[in-house]
Amino acid sequence: MIGFILRRLAQLLPVLLIASTGIWAMIYAVPGDPVAVIVGENATPEQMQAVRARLGLDQPVLVQYLSWLGNALQGDLGLSIQNREPVRDLIAQRIPATIQLGIAATLVGLLIGVPVAVFSALKPNSWVDRSLSGWSALALGVPTFWLGILLILLFAVYLRWLPAASAYVSFFESPWQATVNLLLPALTLGIYVSGIFARFLRASLLGELKADYVRTARSKGLPERDVVGRHVMRNALLPFVTIVGLMMANFIGGTVVTESVFTYPGLGRLLIQAISTRDYPLIQGCILFILLVFVLINLLVDVLYAYIDPRIDYG
Amino acid sequence: MNASHSLGILRRVLGQPGALISVLYLATLVIASLLVGWALPLDPLAQDYANMLKGPSAAHWFGTDELGRDVLARVIYGARTSLLTAAGAVAIAAVIGVPIGLMAGFFGGWRDAVLMRIVDVLLSLPGILFAMAMIAVLGRSQTAALIAVGITGVPTFARIVRAQVLSLRKRDFVTAVEALGGSSTYNMFRTVLPNSWSPILVQVVILSSVAILIEASLAFLGLGIPPPTPSWGEMLRTGKSYLHDSPTYAVFPGLVLTFTILSLDTLGRTLARVLEDRHEAAEPEGTP
Numbered sequence: 001m002i003g004f005i006l007r008r009l010a011q012l013l014p015v016l017l018i019a020s021t022g023i024w025a026m027i028y029a030v031p032g033d034p035v036a037v038i039v040g041e042n043a044t045p046e047q048m049q050a051v052r053a054r055l056g057l058d059q060p061v062l063v064q065y066l067s068w069l070g071n072a073l074q075g076d077l078g079l080s081i082q083n084r085e086p087v088r089d090l091i092a093q094r095i096p097a098t099i100q101l102g103i104a105a106t107l108v109g110l111l112i113g114v115p116v117a118v119f120s121a122l123k124p125n126s127w128v129d130r131s132l133s134g135w136s137a138l139a140l141g142v143p144t145f146w147l148g149i150l151l152i153l154l155f156a157v158y159l160r161w162l163p164a165a166s167a168y169v170s171f172f173e174s175p176w177q178a179t180v181n182l183l184l185p186a187l188t189l190g191i192y193v194s195g196i197f198a199r200f201l202r203a204s205l206l207g208e209l210k211a212d213y214v215r216t217a218r219s220k221g222l223p224e225r226d227v228v229g230r231h232v233m234r235n236a237l238l239p240f241v242t243i244v245g246l247m248m249a250n251f252i253g254g255t256v257v258t259e260s261v262f263t264y265p266g267l268g269r270l271l272i273q274a275i276s277t278r279d280y281p282l283i284q285g286c287i288l289f290i291l292l293v294f295v296l297i298n299l300l301v302d303v304l305y306a307y308i309d310p311r312i313d314y315g
Numbered sequence: 316m317n318a319s320h321s322l323g324i325l326r327r328v329l330g331q332p333g334a335l336i337s338v339l340y341l342a343t344l345v346i347a348s349l350l351v352g353w354a355l356p357l358d359p360l361a362q363d364y365a366n367m368l369k370g371p372s373a374a375h376w377f378g379t380d381e382l383g384r385d386v387l388a389r390v391i392y393g394a395r396t397s398l399l400t401a402a403g404a405v406a407i408a409a410v411i412g413v414p415i416g417l418m419a420g421f422f423g424g425w426r427d428a429v430l431m432r433i434v435d436v437l438l439s440l441p442g443i444l445f446a447m448a449m450i451a452v453l454g455r456s457q458t459a460a461l462i463a464v465g466i467t468g469v470p471t472f473a474r475i476v477r478a479q480v481l482s483l484r485k486r487d488f489v490t491a492v493e494a495l496g497g498s499s500t501y502n503m504f505r506t507v508l509p510n511s512w513s514p515i516l517v518q519v520v521i522l523s524s525v526a527i528l529i530e531a532s533l534a535f536l537g538l539g540i541p542p543p544t545p546s547w548g549e550m551l552r553t554g555k556s557y558l559h560d561s562p563t564y565a566v567f568p569g570l571v572l573t574f575t576i577l578s579l580d581t582l583g584r585t586l587a588r589v590l591e592d593r594h595e596a597a598e599p600e601g602t603p
Contacts, residue, residue: 014432015432015436015439016439018432018436019436019439019440022436023448026448026452029453030452030453030454137577137580137581138577141524141573141577141580142573142577143531143572143573143576145531145535145548145551146565146569146572146573149551149554149555149558149566149569150569152555152558153558153562153565156558157558157559157562164558256443256444256447256536257443257532257536260535260536271444271447272447272537272538274451275447275450275538276537276538278451283448287444287448290440290444291439291440294439294441
C-alpha cells in the first residue's frame with residue numbers, strides 16, 4: 001500500500017513540476033511589459049522600478065525561478081500587489097467558504113442523484129428511466145450561471161424567500177443563517193453534479209444487475225428491494241465513491257462561476273478579482289493552490305479506491 | 316468513407332427525433348445569424364432611451380436592454396460570436412490535439428510518455444480555470460478567448476485519437492504500409508488518421524457544445540470577448556444586475572444558450588450511437 005502511494009506520488013511529481021513552472025512563467029508570457037500592465041499608464045519610472053524590484057523581476061531569471069519555487073514550497077506565495085497582504089493569508093481566508101459550498105453542493109447532488117439513478121436502474125428503458133435520463137441531460141446541459149439566475153428570479157425576486165446574494169456564514173456558528181445563505185448556490189451546483197452522479201451510478205448499477213450473484217439472489221426468492229438495497233448497491237457504490245471524490249476535487253476551483261452568480265466570497269471570486277486587477281502574485285498563488293489541492297484529492301481518491309476494494313492489487 | 320456512406324449515417328442520425336429537432340434548431344440559429352444585418356431588419360446597437368429594460372413586445376420580441384437596444388438582435392449577433400468562437404476553438408484543439416494523440420499512440424515509448432505527461436498537465440486543472448489562467452496571461456481579447464477555449468479541448472482530442480491509434484496500430488493494413496516502406500508520417504496521416512475519423516467527428520460536435528459553454532462562462536465572469544461585441548455570457552452578466560427591473564432580460568439569452576448546448580450535445584451523442592451501431596454490425600465479419 002505504501003509503495004502504491006509512493007509510486008502514484010512519483011508519477012505526480014513531473015506533472016506538478018511542469019505545471020508550477022508554467023504558472024511561474026505566466027508573467028513572462030504577458031504581452032509587452034508586465035510591470036507596465038500592473039502599474040498602469042500613468043506610472044513614473046520610479047514606481048515601475050519599485051514594482052519590478054518587489055516582483056523580483058530585476059534579478060536573473062534562474063534566480064527568480066528558484067527563489068519563487070523555494071518560497072512556494074515553504075508556503076510563501078509572496079505579497080498581493082493590490083493590497084500588499086500575503087497571498088497565503090488571502091487564500092486561507094477564502095478556503096472555509098469554498099469548502100462549505102462544495103460540501104453542501106455534494107450533499108444536494110447526492111440527495112437528487114442517487115434516487116434518480118436507483119429508480120432508473122430498477123426499470124431500465126421504461127418511461128421512468130427515460131424521463132430521469134432526461135433530467136440528467138438537462139442538469140448537465142443547463143449552464144450553472146443561468147440556472148443560478150433563474151433560481152434567484154424565483155426565490156429572491158418573486159417569492160422573496162431567500163437572499164439573491166449569498167454571504168459566507170459558518171455552519172457551526174449559525175446553522176440557520178448558513179443554510180439560508182447557502183441554499184441557492186448549493187442547489188445550483190448540486191443540480192449540476194446530480195446529473196453526473198445519476199448517470200454514473202445508473203451505469204454502475206445496471207452493470208452490477210447483470211452479475212451472477214444477482215440471479216442467485218433473485219432465484220432464492222429475495223425481494224427485489226433487498227437484491228438492490230443489500231447486494232447490488234454495495235458493489236455499485238464502490239466506483240461511485242471515485243466520482244464523488246473527483247467532483248469534490250473539482251469544487252475547489254470549479255465553484256468559480258457559481259460563486260460569481262451569488263457574489264459568494266470563496267476562492268473562485270478571489271481568483272476573478274485577481275485576474276481583473278492583474279494581481280499576478282495573487283493569480284499565481286490561487287492557481288498553484290487550486291492545482292495542488294485538485295491533484296492531491298485525485299490521488300487520495302485513487303488510494304481510497306484501492307483501499308476499499310480488496311480486489312485491487314497494488315503490490 | 317464515401318458519399319453514400321455518409322448519407323446513410325446522416326439519414327439514421329436525422330431519424331432520431333431528438334437529433335432532428337437539434338439540427339433544425341441549430342440550422343435556424345445559423346441562418347438567422349447569417350441573415351441578420353442585411354435581410355433581417357434588426358439592429359443590435361440602436362439605442363432607444365424611451366424604451367429601456369422593457370419586457371417582450373411586438374416591436375421587441377425579447378424585450379430591450381439597459382440602453383434600449385433590442386435583445387433579440389443582440390442574441391442573434393451573440394450566436395455569431397458563440398458559433399464562430401466554438402468553431403475556431405475546436406479547430407485549434409483538433410490541430411494541436413490530433414497530432415499529439417497520433418504521435419503518442421503510433422510511436423509509443425518515451426514520446427508517448429512525454430506527450431501524455433503534457434496532456435496530464437493540461438488536465439491538472441478544470442477546463443474553465445485553465446481558460447481563466449490563459450486570459451490572465453493574454454489579457455481580454457477575441458483571440459485570447461479563442462485560444463483559451465481551444466487549449467482546454469486539446470487533451471480530449473489527444474486521448475481519443477491515441478486510444479484509436481493504439482487499437483489500429485497492430486492491424487494488418489498499418490503493418491502492411493510499414494512493411495512496404497511507407498514513412499511514419501505517411502502511415503500516421505494517410506493510413507491511421509482516415510480510419511479514426513468517426514470518434515474525432517463525434518468529439519468535434521460534443522466539444523463545440525463544451526466550447527460554447529466555456530466561452531459563455533468566461534464572458535459571464537467578465538473575462539470573455541470585450542464589449543461591445545454582443546455575446547450571450549456578457550448579456551447574462553449584465554442582465555443579472557437588472558433582475559428586478561426586467562426579469563426577462565436574463566432569461567432569453569440563457570434560453571438560447573441552453574438550447575444550443577443541449578442541441579449540440581444531443582447531436583453528438585446520437586452520432587456516437589449511430590456510428591457505434593454501424594461498427595458493431597460490421598465487426599463480426601472481420602473477427603473470428
